[in-house]
Amino acid sequence: MITKQELLGQLNESQREAVMYNDGPSLVIAGAGSGKTRVLTFKIAYLLLDGYAPSTILALTFTNKAAREMKTRIADLVGANYAKYLWMGTFHSIFSRMLRAEAAKIGFTSNFTIYDSSDSRSVLKAILKSMNLDDKVYKPAMIQQRISFAKNNLISASAYESFTQLMMEDKAMRIPLFSQIFYTYATQCHQANAMDFDDLLLFTNVLLRDFPEVLENYRQRFQFILVDEYQDTNLAQHAIIKRLSEVHRHIAVVGDDAQSIYSFRGANIDNILQFRNQFPECKLFKLEQNYRSTKNIVAAANSLIQKNMGQIPKNVFSENDKGSPLQIISAITDQEEGFLVADKIAYLHYSEHHSYSDCAILYRTNAQSRNLEEALRKRNIPYRIYGGLSFYQRKEIRDVLAYFRLIINPFDDEALKRCINYPTRGIGETTMQKIADVAYQYHVSLWNVIGNLSSYPVPLNKPTAQRLTAFHQLIQGLSDELTTLNAYDMAMQIIKSVGIQDEMNSDYLAETINRRENIQELLNGIHLFCEKKVEEGDGDIRLNDFLAEVSLMTDQDIDQEMEAEKVTMMTVHAAKGLEFRDIFVVGMEEELFPSAYVTGERELEEERRLFYVAITRAQEQCFISFARSRFRNGQLNFTNPSRFLSDIDQELIEMPMPIHSSNGSNFSGRSRVVDDAFSSKSSFSKPSPTTSSSYGTASWKKIPSKPISEQVESPRSQSSGGGFTVGDKVVHDKFGIGIVQSLEKMDDHWKATVDFNDNGVKILLLKYAKLKRID
DNA sequence: TGACCGCGTCTTTTT
DNA sequence: GACGCGGTCA
Numbered sequence: 001m002i003t004k005q006e007l008l009g010q011l012n013e014s015q016r017e018a019v020m021y022n023d024g025p026s027l028v029i030a031g032a033g034s035g036k037t038r039v040l041t042f043k044i045a046y047l048l049l050d051g052y053a054p055s056t057i058l059a060l061t062f063t064n065k066a067a068r069e070m071k072t073r074i075a076d077l078v079g080a081n082y083a084k085y086l087w088m089g090t091f092h093s094i095f096s097r098m099l100r101a102e103a104a105k106i107g108f109t110s111n112f113t114i115y116d117s118s119d120s121r122s123v124l125k126a127i128l129k130s131m132n133l134d135d136k137v138y139k140p141a142m143i144q145q146r147i148s149f150a151k152n153n154l155i156s157a158s159a160y161e162s163f164t165q166l167m168m169e170d171k172a173m174r175i176p177l178f179s180q181i182f183y184t185y186a187t188q189c190h191q192a193n194a195m196d197f198d199d200l201l202l203f204t205n206v207l208l209r210d211f212p213e214v215l216e217n218y219r220q221r222f223q224f225i226l227v228d229e230y231q232d233t234n235l236a237q238h239a240i241i242k243r244l245s246e247v248h249r250h251i252a253v254v255g256d257d258a259q260s261i262y263s264f265r266g267a268n269i270d271n272i273l274q275f276r277n278q279f280p281e282c283k284l285f286k287l288e289q290n291y292r293s294t295k296n297i298v299a300a301a302n303s304l305i306q307k308n309m310g311q312i313p314k315n316v317f318s319e320n321d322k323g324s325p326l327q328i329i330s331a332i333t334d335q336e337e338g339f340l341v342a343d344k345i346a347y348l349h350y351s352e353h354h355s356y357s358d359c360a361i362l363y364r365t366n367a368q369s370r371n372l373e374e375a376l377r378k379r380n381i382p383y384r385i386y387g388g389l390s391f392y393q394r395k396e397i398r399d400v401l402a403y404f405r406l407i408i409n410p411f412d413d414e415a416l417k418r419c420i421n422y423p424t425r426g427i428g429e430t431t432m433q434k435i436a437d438v439a440y441q442y443h444v445s446l447w448n449v450i451g452n453l454s455s456y457p458v459p460l461n462k463p464t465a466q467r468l469t470a471f472h473q474l475i476q477g478l479s480d481e482l483t484t485l486n487a488y489d490m491a492m493q494i495i496k497s498v499g500i501q502d503e504m505n506s507d508y509l510a511e512t513i514n515r516r517e518n519i520q521e522l523l524n525g526i527h528l529f530c531e532k533k534v535e536e537g538d539g540d541i542r543l544n545d546f547l548a549e550v551s552l553m554t555d556q557d558i559d560q561e562m563e564a565e566k567v568t569m570m571t572v573h574a575a576k577g578l579e580f581r582d583i584f585v586v587g588m589e590e591e592l593f594p595s596a597y598v599t600g601e602r603e604l605e606e607e608r609r610l611f612y613v614a615i616t617r618a619q620e621q622c623f624i625s626f627a628r629s630r631f632r633n634g635q636l637n638f639t640n641p642s643r644f645l646s647d648i649d650q651e652l653i654e655m656p657m658p659i660h661s662s663n664g665s666n667f668s669g670r671s672r673v674v675d676d677a678f679s680s681k682s683s684f685s686k687p688s689p690t691t692s693s694s695y696g697t698a699s700w701k702k703i704p705s706k707p708i709s710e711q712v713e714s715p716r717s718q719s720s721g722g723g724f725t726v727g728d729k730v731v732h733d734k735f736g737i738g739i740v741q742s743l744e745k746m747d748d749h750w751k752a753t754v755d756f757n758d759n760g761v762k763i764l765l766l767k768y769a770k771l772k773r774i775d
Numbered sequence: 776t777g778a779c780c781g782c783g784t785c786t787t788t789t790t
Numbered sequence: 791g792a793c794g795c796g797g798t799c800a
Contacts, residue, residue, distance in 0.1 A: 062789040091790075096790095428777090573787055576789085785791105
């Protein structure tokens with residue numbers, strides 16, 4: 001085991017101070033790349049060496065992955081048998097443990113289900129339907145978000161109506177029945193013995209608020225509380241932490257206000273900004289030395305984030321090499337952007353001998369991955385996309401998990417709806433609607449009705465009733481085995497007896513085989529889970545234990561070989577906490593980054609922080625690209641470079657061309673003029689054959705963004721060119737037949753204005769629009 | 776009851 | 791351009 005001296009010897013001055021101060025509340029502001037996780041793990045190790053028992057330390061993170069990594073690192077420092085007993089995990093997993101232990105107090109049983117967001121949405125849809133509300137007005141996603149926000153602010157369904165401000169907002173938004181929906185939703189969740197993610201926080205608060213003996217118990221147990229990523233906490237999390245630490249005040253929170261990017265999930269940046277008001281005697285530590293990035297990258301990121309107001313002042317600096325400036329990549333189209341990025345990656349790989357796994361492409365929205373993927377594929381560059389549909393979102397996995405859920409908690413209506421007709425049992429929608437109506441009317445769960453058909457007025461024919469009863473018995477029978485079989489055997493038993501196994505063996509379609517493999521993977525996961533738990537000394541591992549854990553897992557928790565020789569592609573959000581040698585931030589355009597959904601200054605600042613996060617992922621080089629036109633929602637849009645580009649100190653960025661701007665955001669003459677990075681720099685970066693025409697010496701002239709049909713910028717109109725002549729009759733895949741109205745050249749690209757018979761006038765880039773001349 | 780077609784809808788998403 | 795939903799038909 002390491003000694004205190006050895007431990008402290010591995011830290012710089014400010015890290016050491018933060019680690020050693022444990023006499024009261026502390027706030028550690030950790031700049032990007034400043035060794036935040038290091039401080040947190042060392043701090044916990046230090047507490048352990050100081051004599052705190054591991055079971056008295058509570059450490060909260062936002063992801064399972066972060067918790068796991070920290071635990072491993074602590075185990076390396078002080079030994080696994082210490083680390084094992086730490087209370088370390090996500091807010092949701094730690095609180096669900098507490099809630100399961102005390103479930104009865106708040107009217108649940110310990111095997112309550114955790115509804116994920118699609119379960120909640122489905123419940124809401126059913127409620128809207130039964131209330132006969134138009135889901136164009138009462139949009140389920142919006143209702144769901146509003147419920148989530150209420151709960152994150154500790155407003156329960158029954159308390160909602162006393163918030164007159166919110167009630168007025170609902171009226172103004174023309175959703176006056178919102179509070180009623182919220183209330184029904186809460187009732188139904190309760191009746192289903194289910195909690196959604198937000199309930200885990202809300203009910204933990206209720207538990208600690210209404211049961212002083214429970215609060216006292218946990219206050220005694222947790223002698224020291226540490227919180228990671230404090231800038232992303234919401235009010236509910238903040239309140240729980242405050243409650244638990246109020247007396248002993250041994251609390252340390254770590255975070256970076258400049259990296260607060262989850263407000264849309266309820267995170268409140270004020271929690272970190274106001275922490276010192278909540279704990280006035282709190283000591284503030286700042287970790288300002290960035291160990292990750294070059295001086296240039298740090299300086300560029302600093303210059304960007306300075307444009308935000310209301311931050312905790314800090315001076316992030318780097319002692320690393322100066323490095324190269326940020327390079328801007330300008331493309332004519334989104335497709336070309338992909339090719340330019342792919343070219344650059346190939347160049348880094350072959351000429352600079354960077355590994356593909358050194359490179360990451362970050363984008364604002366998942367939809368952007370498509371072009372990039374295509375470009376990488378054409379260049380034979382291996383890549384891996386993170387995000388998108390998760391393992392746990394796959395239909396077959398959800399089906400299996402639904403059976404687990406139902407067997408463990410038969411009141412779980414969402415699971416029941418999923419299971420009852422898969423595999424098909426001849427119980428259709430009409431039958432289910434009848435049952436749902438009765439259940440709604442009598443305020444009982446679907447399971448209650450199905451188990452007591454004779455006691456409820458359900459008009460069913462005999463065969464249907466029999467099928468329902470058979471289903472009830474099947475589930476009941478399996479439930480009885482829960483306490484005798486271990487998790488793995490139970491899972492096997494379930495997929496056999498409910499017919500999923502037969503279903504998976506019924507044909508040899510690639511799709512089915514794929515599903516079978518996924519289910520197999522899930523089963524392997526259960527097996528591993530059992531082995532791990534047994535190794536840790538836990539006795540009989542039941543399916544409940546597995547389900548409790550898996551309900552709070554995301555695809556990020558599945559081990560993925562990061563070291564594989566592959567380019568990483570992900571959203572900027574997903575990249576938080578990671579670092580790469582070379583970062584490509586793509587799609588830096590107005591209406592995309594910052595998002596078109598941004599309405600106010602507060603939101604704009606969050607987008608800026610998001611860009612800050614993106615840049616600070618880079619160790620050595622950061623490339624930023626944008627396209628002048630982009631396909632979005634099936635339509636070609638002309639775009640303008642992001643205003644954030646002009647927020648960065650222009651001395652630190654390298655542009656392909658001088659900037660002249662006609663209005664608004666301008667990239668004034670301070671920038672250096674260099675060669676286009678891609679047209680001349682190396683023999684390697686010749687355009688790939690797939691991008692036939694020459695790469696743009698793109699100008700950054702601003703194009704008014706809409707409407708598209710009016711955008712003809714100083715056209716050099718010609719009567720023929722690009723293989724077409726004005727007056728040609730042409731056909732387009734999507735728009736049909738039309739007549740070429742005019743042709744013009746713009747930076748080596750031909751644009752045609754075509755009047756389509758059925759679709760009106762469109763402006764098309766000939767390079768990409770598959771126009772064919774017809775006679 | 777299930778399969779198919781057309782239409783409207785699109786952010787980000789640690790749990 | 792893709793997915794989910796609602797409507798229609800076999």
